[in-house]
Amino acid sequence: MQNQQRRYFLLVLIFCMFGLISGFTALATTGTIDSVYKYAWGENTGWINFGNSYGNVQVGDESLTGYAWSNNFGWINLHPTLAGVTNNLDGQLGGYAWGENLGWIDFTGVTIASSGEFFGYATISSTNSHINFNCSNNNACSSSDYRVKTSWQPLVMFLGVDIINASSTPVDNPAFTINNAPAKFNCQAATGTLGVVNQKIRITNTTINPAWTLTLAAVSTSSLWTSASSTFDFNDPTSAGCSDGADQDTVAGQLSISPTNATLTPKNTCDSAGISLGNSSNFSQGFVDNITLVTATGAGTNCYWDITGISMSQKVPLEQQSGLYNLAMTLTIVAN
Amino acid sequence: MQHNFLVYSLWIIFSTAIVLAPLTLSNDNRKNFVKQNFALAAATPQFQQTITAGTLLTDIRDNSRVTVASPTVAMSAINASFGCASTTGTFGSSTQRIYVDNPSAANNGWTLSLAATGGVTSLWTSASSTFDFNDPTTSGCADGGDADTKIGDMTLNPTVGTITADYTTGSSIVGISKGAQASFNEGTVNSITIMSAANTASSTWRGYMTGIGVVQTIPAEQQAQAYTLGMTLTVVAN
Numbered sequence: 001m002q003n004q005q006r007r008y009f010l011l012v013l014i015f016c017m018f019g020l021i022s023g024f025t026a027l028a029t030t031g032t033i034d035s036v037y038k039y040a041w042g043e044n045t046g047w048i049n050f051g052n053s054y055g056n057v058q059v060g061d062e063s064l065t066g067y068a069w070s071n072n073f074g075w076i077n078l079h080p081t082l083a084g085v086t087n088n089l090d091g092q093l094g095g096y097a098w099g100e101n102l103g104w105i106d107f108t109g110v111t112i113a114s115s116g117e118f119f120g121y122a123t124i125s126s127t128n129s130h131i132n133f134n135c136s137n138n139n140a141c142s143s144s145d146y147r148v149k150t151s152w153q154p155l156v157m158f159l160g161v162d163i164i165n166a167s168s169t170p171v172d173n174p175a176f177t178i179n180n181a182p183a184k185f186n187c188q189a190a191t192g193t194l195g196v197v198n199q200k201i202r203i204t205n206t207t208i209n210p211a212w213t214l215t216l217a218a219v220s221t222s223s224l225w226t227s228a229s230s231t232f233d234f235n236d237p238t239s240a241g242c243s244d245g246a247d248q249d250t251v252a253g254q255l256s257i258s259p260t261n262a263t264l265t266p267k268n269t270c271d272s273a274g275i276s277l278g279n280s281s282n283f284s285q286g287f288v289d290n291i292t293l294v295t296a297t298g299a300g301t302n303c304y305w306d307i308t309g310i311s312m313s314q315k316v317p318l319e320q321q322s323g324l325y326n327l328a329m330t331l332t333i334v335a336n
Numbered sequence: 337m338q339h340n341f342l343v344y345s346l347w348i349i350f351s352t353a354i355v356l357a358p359l360t361l362s363n364d365n366r367k368n369f370v371k372q373n374f375a376l377a378a379a380t381p382q383f384q385q386t387i388t389a390g391t392l393l394t395d396i397r398d399n400s401r402v403t404v405a406s407p408t409v410a411m412s413a414i415n416a417s418f419g420c421a422s423t424t425g426t427f428g429s430s431t432q433r434i435y436v437d438n439p440s441a442a443n444n445g446w447t448l449s450l451a452a453t454g455g456v457t458s459l460w461t462s463a464s465s466t467f468d469f470n471d472p473t474t475s476g477c478a479d480g481g482d483a484d485t486k487i488g489d490m491t492l493n494p495t496v497g498t499i500t501a502d503y504t505t506g507s508s509i510v511g512i513s514k515g516a517q518a519s520f521n522e523g524t525v526n527s528i529t530i531m532s533a534a535n536t537a538s539s540t541w542r543g544y545m546t547g548i549g550v551v552q553t554i555p556a557e558q559q560a561q562a563y564t565l566g567m568t569l570t571v572v573a574n
Contacts, residue, residue: 161379174381183390183439185503185542190385199381225385255383312383319505319540320387322440327383 031059031116031152039146040118044129045102046072050148059112059152061089064097073101087112091154099124105131114156118148157207161214161333164306165198174199176329178314183322187242187252187315194293194310195262201307203294203333210274210299211336214307216257217290218283219328222248225314227323232316234327235283241315247285252317255327256282257291257310264294265306272305274298280311290332297336390439394448394571397544398431401502407432409567411552416560420477420487422553427530428497428546434569435502435544436531442573443539445511450492451527452520453566459486460552462561469552469565470520476553482522486555490565493517493549494530503542511537514545527570535574 038051050057050068057066057078064085068076076099078085083104086095091112097105104125110133111119118133133148135141163174176199178192194216195201203214224231233253238245241254258280264272278292293310396407409432411425427450428434436448452458452469459466468488473480476489494515501507515529531545 163379163381174379175384176381178383178385180386180388182388183441183540185390185437185439192383192385201379219380225383227387314385316385316387319439319503321540322387322389325385325387327385328380329383330378330380332378 030061031150033057033059034116034149034151037117037147037149040068040122040131040133040148041135041144041146042070042124042129042131044124044127045070045131047146048076048131059150060087061152061155062087063095064093064107068097070099070102073099075100076102076105089155096125097122102126112150112152112154114154116150116153118150159205159207159209159212159333159335160203161331162202162204163331164200164202166200168202171199176312178312181316183320184316185318187239187318190314190316192312192314193308194257194312195306195308197308200265201293201310201331202304203307204304205296205299206302207335208301209335210296210301212296212299212333213292213336214294214331214333215290215292217330217332219330221285221289223327224249224251225253225325225327227321227325230321230323230325232320232325234314235285235289237282237284241282242317252315254282254284254315256280256313256315257293258313259291259293259307259310262293262310263308265308266300267304270300270303270305273300275305293331387440389441391437392439392441392446392571392573393437394569395435395437396432396569397435399433401435404432409550411550414554416558418556420474420553420556422476422551425550425552426546427492427548427550428544430546433500433544433546434530434548435542436533436571438533438537438539438541440539442533444535445533445537445574446571447529447533447574448531448545448569448571449515449527449529451568451570453568456522456526457483458565459484460488460563460565462559462563465559465561465563467555467558467563470522470526472519472521476519477555487553488555489519489521489553491517491519491549491551492528492530493551494528494545496549497530497545497547499531499543499545501541501543503540505540506538508538508541509543511535512541512543517549530569533574 033051038049040048042048048068048070052069055067055069065079076097078097080098083096085097085107087093093107093110095107099105102124106123109120110122121130121132135144135146163171165171176194178190181190231251233251234255236245236247236252237254244250244252259278260280262277266272275296281288281291396404398404409425409427411423414421414423468486469490471480471482472489479485479487495517499509499512501509511534513532518525518528
């Protein structure tokens with residue numbers, strides 16, 4: 001995060017993301033070693049070839065198999081009995097290989113990036129010496145361009161919501177604006193749009209689960225529209241949002257959200273089948289604390305959808321002081 | 337009677353914050369991956385709204401707060417005579433209230449004043465005759481050094497009037513003051529303050545004034561006619 005506010009909201013993100021990926025069972029996919037980038041460098045062993053054609057190194061979602069070859073120390077078994085180099089699906093390696101003349105080699109600290117490149121160092125247990133998998137680890141590429149690379153790529157399964165601009169770049173500080181309203185002696189409604197060309201709501205689902213729900217809520221049900229010197233409410237339905245009611249605060253105001261006429265634009269290889277827009281609804285503390293924007297029951301996977309044009313209407317209490325008011329909201333997507 | 341109003345706008349810059357969930361697409365070759373997954377991800381956009389300064393205005397309204405289309409102040413009738421005389425009236429009544437609305441438009445106070453619509457050369461005018469409203473010579477009973485050759489002078493006395501707050505979130509008239517008694521004097525007193533607000537007054541305030549005393553001197557031998565004089569109320573932010 002690039003600023004304090006983003007660091008603040010990181011807390012929310014961490015809270016929301018804790019359950020992102022939980023237990024799954026894989027059917028293995030494997031990759032081979034690149035024919036060019038196949039060498040690691042051991043400080044005590046010299047070059048180690050992970051792409052030797054006789055070694056048949058395979059990189060899988062859960063483990064590495066096959067043999068690497070050291071000209072000085074012979075074969076290194078990546079998958080010895082009762083041990084072996086492990087992969088945790090997202091490219092974090094661990095476990096032990098066995099070198100016939102080196103003994104155990106600890107792969108903890110070696111990673112495979114989305115590019116397929118290995119990074120980090122393995123450690124020969126008996127000597128505590130390192131095997132470097134990428135010249136960039138120690139900024140040595142200008143003198144010797146080596147690395148180990150595989151066609152295997154980390155698996156990222158993701159169900160998420162993001163705010164992107166027209167170029168599909170995440171927006172650093174998205175803000176959805178309700179149109180300016182002049183201070184008045186009467187209660188009034190001010191309208192706005194959630195999801196616009198330069199701030200589209202993007203739902204991405206690369207999991208295999210086709211069912212999810214996107215909702216909108218304030219960071220807290222006791223949140224208020226807040227300016228430097230004044231506040232008003234977003235979830236008080238009394239007198240259609242024009243009077244203070246039975247909730248805990250003493251200010252009036254109510255925010256209405258209407259996704260019914262929103263536009264849903266799928267990734268070009270996907271469609272909107274199985275996805276439905278939510279109904280118009282008004283925030284009401286203790287009763288309607290979050291509003292469903294979109295629901296998927298049988299949507300495509302490995303897809304994304306951009307949402308624009310969700311209507312917003314906020315009741316502004318009478319005699320509300322002029323000022324810039326902010327209300328922190330949270331878009332949450334949950335797999336069903 | 338006409339009324340003007342001035343508009344003051346206040347624009348304020350937004351600030352925002354967000355957290356984005358990581359966004360990485362999986363490989364197509366992982367479609368056969370079998371998983372019972374439960375995912376939760378969030379983004380936290382900021383919603384923003386600006387309540388701009390409203391419009392500072394003055395108006396003549398009835399007791400239902402409805403604008404009076406053609407407000408008038410009727411001066412007492414007086415017989416034509418060979419001597420200088422005076423007539424009296426009241427500006428602001430229960431059915432013609434002199435309102436000021438300040439919906440966060442003037443945070444440093446405001447001033448409500450009255451002046452002739454046609455400017456300092458205006459005259460009380462009937463079908464066939466005129467007399468002056470801003471010539472204080474001999475207490476309004478003689479023509480003086482102003483540009484016209486007419487006699488007459490008008491005096492306003494806001495001090496006898498009443499100020500009433502009329503808004504929902506408060507009832508204070510702290511910082512609201514009546515103007516001082518004054519007489520029009522061409523080139524010297526072209527407008528008369530009838531009510532004002534200091535910066536201690538609520539920045540969101542609506543209220544009205546009634547009962548302002550009005551005295552007009554009538555020159556000797558003025559023709560018997562119905563005379564009118566257009567006046568303008570103006571409220572200005574300090």
